[in-house]
Amino acid sequence: MIPELPVGHPWFAAQDAGGGITRLIEPYVDPFLGSNVWHVAGTERDLVVDTANGIGPLLPAVDALSGGRPVVAIATHGHFDHVGGLHEFDDRRCHREDADMLDQGGLRLLRDAFPDWLVEDYAWYGSPLPDVVALSAVPDADFDVAGWTTPPTEATAFVDEGDAIDLGDRSFVVLHTPGHSPGSICLLDDANGTIFTGDAIYVDARLGWDDPAAFATSLLRLRGLDIRVVHSGHGRSFDGAELRTAVDAALRELG
Template sequence: MGLRIAERWFEMRRVDDAITLLWEPHVVPLMRCNIWHVRGRDRDLLIDTGMGVASLREAARSLLEKPVTAVATHTHADHIGGHFEFADCLVHRAEAERLSEPRGRGSLRRDAFAADELAMLRRAGYEVAETLITALPHAGYALEDYRIRPARPTRIVEEGSIVDIGDRHFEVLHLPGHSPGSIGLWEAATGTLFSGDAVYDGPLLDELATSNIRDYVATMRRLRELPVTVVHAGHDPSFGRDRLVQLVDRYLKCRDRRIAS
């Protein structure tokens, strides 16, 4: 089966003066994460780094003028694949070890998932195609060569930690449920939340091996009370508070029903 060679691996779009969104158009939607570059006075943040199929550092070169901290909203493969390229990596205590573990052979084929995982993903609303990428990053690239390379956690955070980039500072919110060390970065001054996979405008996943439904419910209740202006999530388009409340309520309703039945 022949996949064509991509012209470029990452796309980027300026959101405002300080925030740029990068993404990987040739990764299937399930695994296509939002990579957020936030420019600060003293340093920048890269919130998540994608699959690690091609070099993010290279692709984002024009943005990377300052020291940069690579933030892991959590350590699922689609969010931390590029972390190894960055010397400064921030992660929650509960997933720090996971970030630094070699993961053996990776796979960019559907067989990366067990049959029951595929069934769960289908129930949630994701059809997983035979390959997880729809083009190759360069000629000669073999899907079998994909690896998630270990990164070095240099800043371990927990609930309430402050991430200060000079002219703006973010508070770490511990938002477990999707995974035990899921975090959000909350800027109260602007009502901006980088939410990772705690909430996004698509099918939420709370039955992964790393998930905990009880924690997820508590996280959603917490998010519902947050006075957000905008949520820049781990997947899918950004949204405001009204949509956040809708997504939370839809999740809680669906969970209550499933727990009851």
């Protein structure tokens, strides 16, 4: 039996992260699957970093922030919980090495329909599986809980090491930081000491990697940056000192 779920509206909750940056989160999604969407306002265009699971619409939440400016949406990597809403954006980018992850679908919402790799992910990260369904609400009354899967899409452009994303009054440079996935990137605003790291580094939860040697190299690179604030793919933001502490702990686990 699929439980009757209420309609959750709006689907995303917005939190001011300071410095012209807004964090958007999905309050009705199982906490393990929840990820951060970051909106950065620029004078010429806005930047969206990651797009969450794609269960409910992201674009209305972004439109409310972007004031009609063009929006560049960039996925820090191709995992389902960061690219689900990417299809909603006309300008959607990722690193070439994760491009083929975008059309694979992936997530299912009923616990009994979870693919094996997702059950293994819950175990790796030490999160309890949902009892029946990975939602506490649905985005609309007609939502098909049993039939839904991650909306597939294709990138309209690729980003790579050294590319600049110019928003007008501020600019981000792409750092290719493989290890969590082959095409993982970070976006660094050097002038403001601000970085978006996706799943290359976050705090308060276990990290994951598919290439330990590449991951260690990427972590050491991040450790050497002069950073004031880190906005990561999951959980809270943190400062440069905590970044270095988190990197050191991860390097110990990697051995």
